[in-house]
Amino acid sequence: MDTIIFDVDDTLYDQALSFKRTCTKMIQETFTDAELDKLYITSRKYSDALFDKSVAGEISIKDMHILRIKAALEEFGITISDEKAMDFQEAYVAEQQKIALFDEVEELLELLYQENKQLAILTNGSKGHQSMKIKQLKLDRWIPEEHIFISGAIGHAKPTREVFHIIENKLKLDKKKTVYIGDSFDNDIVGAKQAGWHAIWMNHRKRNNREDIFKPEKIVYSASELLDIFRNDYSPNK
Known part of the structure; x- marks a missing residue:
């Protein structure tokens, strides 16, 4: 990816x-x-x-x-x-205002950053509130401001195709080499898949698997599982 x-x-x-x-x-x-x-x-x-x-x-x-x-x-x-x-x-x-990254997520972001992967954020919510969280998590260590997309600022929200297409155009994405990672099946998995992206479902709340025409390439149940996927050179076909 x-x-x-x-x-x-x-x-x-x-x-x-x-x-x-x-x-x-x-x-x-x-x-x-x-x-x-x-x-x-x-x-x-x-x-x-x-x-x-x-x-x-x-x-x-x-x-x-x-x-x-x-x-x-x-x-x-x-x-x-x-x-x-x-x-x-x-x-x-x-x-x-006291939130902190999962330890394994912090390690994952550093790993991907060192591998020169293009990293970005796509989150639903108001610009001010989500920006506060992004600042608290210190995500600018790995992700530039122009790669941070907040629905309240864009004018479209997940899971609509529009928000994913806006990002595709701004980042000049190759869909076959793009993966989206999120915890909400409806917003994140359905949204990414209907846009033609790959998707990983961060299902650490262990919600029941959904019978849906859109399916993630991977389901992980913890941040450590997510880290392991990329440590092993993640490919959606593996």
């Missing part, structure tokens, strides 16, 4: 850790680790659905932040006010 493009949230770092810490601080109920894992996955389900509505202009970003945590907690029989939901969001943003 000549070009490796990464998602950010829950691909390069453990997004659940920030979420769990916020729940512990902001929600009065006591959760087991298993319950927190389930609550996180539930919140991501609502987050993805509501993000699509915000992109379509059906709801504001503020409403998205309020509704996603309220809806997730309601599945656990917990009701909070809109004000409490915004307090949760503010605490969550504060926790995200």
Whole structure:
């Protein structure tokens, strides 16, 4: 592969850790680790659905932040006010300013950088919020600013073909030598595959495999597995 493009949230770092810490601080109920894992996955389900509505202009970003945590907690029989939901969001943003790359991802980025691979980022979200995370993760050590693509700045979001085509044109990609790595099957895998790219599903949440016409070339269940693939000179046909 000549070009490796990464998602950010829950691909390069453990997004659940920030979420769990916020729940512990902001929600009065006591959760087991298993319950927190389930609550996180539930919140991501609502987050993805509501993000699509915000992109379509059906709801504001503020409403998205309020509704996603309220809806997730309601599945656990917990009701909070809109004000409490915004307090949760503010605490969550504060926790995200402490995020750090998976150790193996940091090693992988250095490996690919030393091999002179073209590296890039494609992430959904607002420009300001995602830029904050990218800065916290210090991704500029390996990836130049002009190779960082945020849906809020582009005007198109994954999984639409448009966002992938914009990157193809800007980076002059060869689709056969480009692989996209992400944790969301719908946004990352379907998006990349329908654009004609190769894809690796970072399924460290161990979500059930999907029966879909679009299939990733590889599925990995940890950052260490992802690193091993590229240590062994990754080829989609292996």
